[in-house]
Amino acid sequence: MMRGAAGAxxxxxxxxxxxxxxxxxxxxxxxxxxxFAARVADYQKLRKxxxxxxxxxxxxxxxxxxxxxxxxxxxxxxxxxxxxRPGDMFTPPIAAEFRRLIGIAMQGRNAARVHESLGSAxxxxxxxxxxxxxxxGIPLQSTPPTxxxxxxxxxxxxxxxxxxxxxxxxxxxxxxVVDMVANVI
Numbered sequence: 022m023m024r025g026a027a028g029a030x031x032x033x034x035x036x037x038x039x040x041x042x043x044x045x046x047x048x049x050x051x052x053x054x055x056x057f058a059a060r061v062a063d064y065q066k067l068r069k070x071x072x073x074x075x076x077x078x079x080x081x082x083x084x085x086x087x088x089x090x091x092x093x094x095x096x097x098x099x100x101x102x103x104x105x106r107p108g109d110m111f112t113p114p115i116a117a118e119f120r121r122l123i124g125i126a127m128q129g130r131n132a133a134r135v136h137e138s139l140g141s142a143x144x145x146x147x148x149x150x151x152x153x154x155x156x157x158g159i160p161l162q163s164t165p166p167t168x169x170x171x172x173x174x175x176x177x178x179x180x181x182x183x184x185x186x187x188x189x190x191x192x193x194x195x196x197x198v199v200d201m202v203a204n205v206i
Contacts, residue, residue: 050118053114053115053118054115054118054173056112056114056115057110057111057115057118057173058173060109060110060112060115061110061175061176061179064110064179064199065176065178065179067098067101067102068094068098068178068192068195071094071097071098071101072094072097074097075090075093075094075097076090076093091194091195091196094194094195095154095192095195095196095197098152098192098195098197099152099197102151102152103152105151105152105199105200106151107150107151107200107201107203108200109151109200110190110199110200111190111200111201111202116202116203119172119188119202119205120202120204120205122171122172123168123171123172123188123205123206125171126165126167126168126170126171127168127206134165134167146184146185147159147184147185149184149187149189149198149201150198151198151199151200151201152197152198153197153198154196154197154198155191155196155197155198161182161191162182162183162184163182164180164181164182164183169181175190178192178193178194179191179192179193179199180193183205183206184201186203186204186205186206187201187202187203187204187205188201188202188205189201
C-alpha cells in the first residue's frame with residue numbers, strides 16, 4: 022500500500038511540475054492579437070527599411086515633393102509586397118476577432134454613438150484592393166472613437182478606416198491599402 026501511495030505522489034509531483042513549466046493556459050484572443058501585433062511590426066520593419074533607401078524628404082511646403090515621396094514609398098512597398106493578398110495581416114482568425122471586437126463596440130451604451138457617427142459621415146463606396154492607393158479626392162471616413170477604443174493600437178503610420186462595410190488598414194504616409202477585412206459592419 023505504501024508503494025502505491027508513493028507512486029501516486031511521484032506522479033502527482035511530476036504532473037504539478039509539468040503544469041508549472043507549461044504555465045497557465047494561453048488566452049486564444051490574446052494569442053490572436055499578439056499575432057496581429059507581430060504582423061504589424063513586420064510590416065513596419067519592411068516599410069522602414071524601404072523608406073531608408075529613398076531620398077530623404079526634407080521639410081517642405083511643396084505638395085509636389087511630398088506627393089512624389091509618397092508615390093516612391095508606395096511603389097517600393099508595392100514591389101516588396103507584390104504577392105500581398107487580403108488576409109496577409111488580417112488572417113481569418115484575426116479578421117474574426119476584429120469582427121467580434123467591432124460587434125461589441127456596436128452594442129450596449131456606445132452603440133447609439135457609433136451608429137450616429139457612421140450615419141453622419143459622408144458615405145464612401147469604393148472597391149479597394151490590397152496595395153491600391155487610396156483615391157485622391159475621395160474623403161477618408163473617420164472611424165468612430167468608440168469603435169477604435171475596441172481595436173488594437175497602431176503605429177502612427179497606420180490607421181484603421183471604414184469603407185462601405187470593410188475595415189481597411191491604411192499606410193497613411195504611403196497612401197496605400199495594406200490589408201482589409203470584409204463585412205465588419
